[in-house]
Amino acid sequence: MIRVERAGACDLVMDLGRPGWGALGVPAGGAADAAALAAANRLVGNDTAAAGLEITLSGPLLFFPAGAVVALTGARFAATRSSGAAVAWNETLLLAAGESLDLGPAQDGCRAWLAVRGGLMVPPLMGSRSTFLPAGFGGHQGRALQAGDQLAVSPASGGVRLMRAQPPAAVPDLPLRVVPGPQAGQFDDAGLAAFFGGRYRVDTASDRRGVRLKGPAVTHARRALASQGVLPGAIQVPPDGQPIILGWDGPVTGGYPVIAAVIATDLPRLAQRRPGDTVHFSTLEVEIARTLAVVDWTIEELG
């Protein structure tokens, strides 16, 4: 069991999501960086699909009365343990009975993932334990964690191995790679130049539904558009010309023109942009994007 002594800005129970329900208006959702959650799970000996926590911008204070085996991946947060031991990222951590883990503000990104050996035991809904905040279901009571919450942990068997993970190399300030969207042809030269030449600031109104950008207005012919299916990464341009990158919990259909789509390989980097950060874009042919291999984490046992 884990007791939440203090909640973070938005701590959400997440697994790899619930794909396959788009026709009912339910997006796949799940961890914003599935590979990072999967790696954290492997570090504690879990199945990669076990439920953990997605922690955004500022983390919780968690108390482990019976101890736990945990691992953190993703952005570095200020972090301390009540035992005084260091909090390493991308490593198996052994917490003694009665220890607490205090996660403060994010230091170099936006989101971190915490896996607990056994996995968080919340009831699966529609095939997943992920929280879907916009409709208030899944995860822990359909909401972000609050102080006083108690999270049950599933039992685990077998020995504990200490491991370390190597995340894919991160290059700061690289453009987000996009493929042309279905309405790219409706944008005039000025609109396309603004979008591809401009730098955009991530607005504070961003969340898992969408990353709202502020910057050079993207002009387009305002034609009535029939609602179309959309995926996370699709970049919609509403009438005010300020693009919105649809996020992991975004709608499954949209009625604004889509100028481009961030490739799935780059969505984990989008997950680390926080309000005030800038983003810019570069294009890639979809045929090339389709050949990009999934960048994997390497995991080694600590000798």
Next chain:
Amino acid sequence: MLPPKPGQAAAQPAWRWVSERGLQLVTAAATLPRYEWLLSLKFPEIEDIIPADGSLLLVLRRGAAVSDALQAALDAPLAEALAKPGVLHEIAVRYGGAAGPDLAALAEQAGMNAAAYVDCHAAVEFTVAFLGFQPGFPYLGGLPPALHAPRRASPRVRVPAGSVAIGGSYSGIYPAAGPGGWHLIGRTPAELFDPQRAAPALLQPGDRVRFVPL
């Protein structure tokens, strides 16, 4: 997108990649039969199929290639009839008053009184064209043109759950409370979406809906 081949029938569906996993198929009036048909073929490389207004979005599993069988299905001519008619649902509605604050204004725009507007709305057998916006929110096709109305200029911050609404050429029902830009004409006690149910959404694409005034 594949270039159209010369000599192909006009009914040939057009499809194109909209991301490296998303394939948009233009289906026009054949959206529902094509959705039903593609679902029935159970392609292992497809993770999800999302119907929308005149198109389908096929979501491929990460790293999956388009098989010859899927390629052939994408290029197959369109059928415009459903294999079987969808389930008919009767949805009870309290029209007007506090439950439907926009009814009077909509009726006036349509040049009829509120009772005639309600009669007209309740006389239609709607078809669920697709779901979107919120889990379980149905876009109901079949609204008589006299009842069409552009969305509100400024969306409401909070629309009550169960609100029956008009947006453009569609009628819809808000499954949960939240912001919304459609005109509200009534409210139903029906529970449109519950993730705990075996079938979480009350209405499926292709289902038929008739509104019954309370």
